Amino acid sequence: MYNQDTFLDAATVESVVAQTVDELTPRNVFHFNSPRQAVVGEGSILTIGKLLRQQRVKHVFAVVDKTVHELGLLSSTLRCLKRANIDCTVFSGVEREPTTEVVEQALAMLTRCDADFVLGFGGGSAMDAAKAVAVMKSCNCSVDELTDPGFEGRRSLGLGAVPTTAGTGSEVTDISVILHIDERRKFVAKLPDLMPDLAIIDPGLMLGLPPLITAATGIDALTHAIESYVSASANPLTRALATSAITGIHNELPTAVGSGGCMPARLGMAVAAYKAGLAFCNAGLGLVHAIAHQVGAQYGIPHGVANGILLPYVMEFNALVCRSQFAAIAQAMGVARESMNEREQCDASIAAVRQLLRDIGLPESLSDYGARLDDFSELANEALQDICVESNPRNVTKADVMQLLERATS
Structure with missing residues (x-):
């Protein structure tokens, strides 16, 4: 004989069904936070x-x-x-x-x-x-x-x-x-x-910021913009902010580094960094920051410098799943041409980042800071635990991180 207490009354069933439908209905919803x-x-x-x-x-x-x-x-x-x-x-x-x-x-x-x-x-x-x-x-x-x-x-x-x-x-x-x-x-x-x-x-x-610090912090902002643009959690608003930030940084950073007293360049960089901050705060970052956090702490590398060294290599790694996004970044940086196909535009964005790094005089290798192969296994383990890796667009393994570290050290 069944106990009537084991049966849900009609009102309870209706409530459970309604809650389930309500939880499944929302689509393409995103949150956006900013300072008041x-x-x-x-x-x-x-x-x-x-x-x-x-x-x-x-x-x-x-x-x-x-x-x-x-x-x-x-x-x-x-x-x-x-x-x-x-x-x-x-x-x-x-x-x-x-x-x-x-x-x-x-x-x-x-x-x-x-x-x-x-x-x-x-x-x-x-x-x-x-x-x-x-x-x-x-x-x-x-x-x-x-x-x-x-x-x-x-x-x-x-x-x-x-x-x-x-x-x-x-x-x-x-x-x-x-x-x-x-x-x-x-x-x-x-x-x-x-x-x-x-x-x-x-x-x-x-205005009085030294060229090297201007360069390193500017590349940090560029990394924020690029990683948030291709983030697995990106949305239309964060992509718009990231795109605008990429254009602004590409245009203004060389002048800010080479002529630190130029107010228009300083203002352009300040606004671009603000946009990039809003973008990555809401969309997340990726593998560049996940690794940079580890090598920066291990070897005393300034954060922006670590990002700059790693950014082109991680872009090459993520290009497998981000070709169209990197093509759009090439357009934002003004290096895309109508004659280029999508892959060529993708490659052009990575080349433009490398050229910018050279133009502003940032280091290009982790070896400049004493990076050692023996450390890479533990650094890779820590990078995979970093919160930033969660929104990287491409799946990442320990072997992938170790290979990227080796390439960035050669």
Whole structure:
């Protein structure tokens, strides 16, 4: 005899069926996230006091690159904050890429001053550190917890970012990369609340940037644009932003490197880097970054330089499944010709990237930084665990990564 409790009533069945249909119905849906407010243009940093006063900010905790602070680039910001009666505590201990130790030092200072707004000011390192400490202070968590893929903490402090380079895109992303020195590994935290509420992009802050740093950060932005364009998670909006960024970087980067005081070139690069940041934040990256995170930590290679060395080789690898996308990139870079077929346009895009790297004087081999064959097996293992590999358009094996490392070292 059947127990009536084992049978679902009609209303429950109808609800289950409706839920199943609702979950299966949406098609081609994509999400797009961006900072709540962005202010772009020469002198835009001078609006920071007014902007933060409107948000009722009382105390800013500024996380600044050491070199940026020594050069006095923060002075106008401090002046505007003082005029708006906003207190400011400065942490200037960020050098190169943010380490767990530096992040913990910044967190301790933030806890003591009890600021209500965290501002990352400088390159990607300062902004990544600022984003991390803002969430860690809000959630009372550690770096290990923050970088755990299952972390779901929410930020309660305000967060802003002011880039002094045109490249990392950290001012518009929900990502923070932290270096664990003891393990020689980079950990990537991705969380909606790592995205700043406010981004101020002032090309005037970039005028004194040395040529090599301009080149390296610019290639970082180009890598963001190219990888997001071909990403397995790309959508029409991210592709449009990536395409525009590729054109802008190809046109403006040589001038920005060779004539650093050219404001139109600096502005063009700043806007292009912003577009590339929005693109990859929403579409993801790929194998270039997955490998670059590992070799950068292992050999102390600046992130943009590592990306530049690896980019042409990974493009060749991905071309098997991305020929049409790379052909479109050739068109965006202005190197496609009507006489070319799709494959020739694809090859032209890779050749154009290599030529740009040579023109701006970036290294072309990992061997320049002491890369060793004996390290490649472990580096490949780590690259395959990197979050960026998930959106690479072509499936990747350990053997593939090791072969790419060997080619980039020869």
